[in-house]
Amino acid sequence: MSGTTSSPSEQSIVAWARLVRVSQALLEAVEADLKAAGMPPLVWYDALLELRRNEPDGLRPFELQDRMLLAQYNLSRLLDRIVKAGYAERRPCPEDGRGHVLHVTAAGRDLLRAMWPPYRDAIARRFADRLDDGDAAELGRLLGKLQGLAPAQPTTPPETVPPSPPAAEPARRVHLTAKPQRRVRFFAMKPRP
Secondary structure, three states: OOOOOOOOOHHHHHHHHHHHHHHHHHHHHHHHHHHHOOOOOHHHHHHHHHHHHOOOOOEOHHHHHHHOOOOOOOHHHHHHHHHHOOOEEEEEOOOOOOOEEEEEOHHHHHHHHHHHHHHHHHHHHHOHHHOOHHHHHHHHHHHHHHHHHOOOOOOOOHHHOOOOOOOOOOOOOOOOOOOOOOOOOOOOOOOOO
């Protein structure tokens, strides 16, 4: 490891470029797998999962943005689409009369459960099957050294999130036509436009 921040080594530059390229390629492949399975973009899963994790209290939009794994530069437009599709709802914020709190709906929980199998399979096929447990542990250790830029968030599939209270709203099925939002932010590893 170099003691200076102004001149990274050739190995560091190669590793940086490979990390960015591989991250983008993996996310693009996962997005393609989800699309082929008739699912919405991965960022929908990311947003809904964070809302699910924060039941029954919900999240303010700025809190959701801080917790999301993937970069989302136009969160309000994403939330408008998710709410319009019936997967989340806005409720008035008790502490701020001008603000609102986002809550996942029963349809949103259903969508999470439907998205998890193709997402899980894509993670296995595109990533986990290419690494043995030792490789994955070493990669996690190395990436952990870089993680000081963002707080650690566990990745929990929907079936392991604690059950939510009974839903007051009926589950609805909505046909999705949204296009994925593609932006790049290092450490969020979102695909390029």
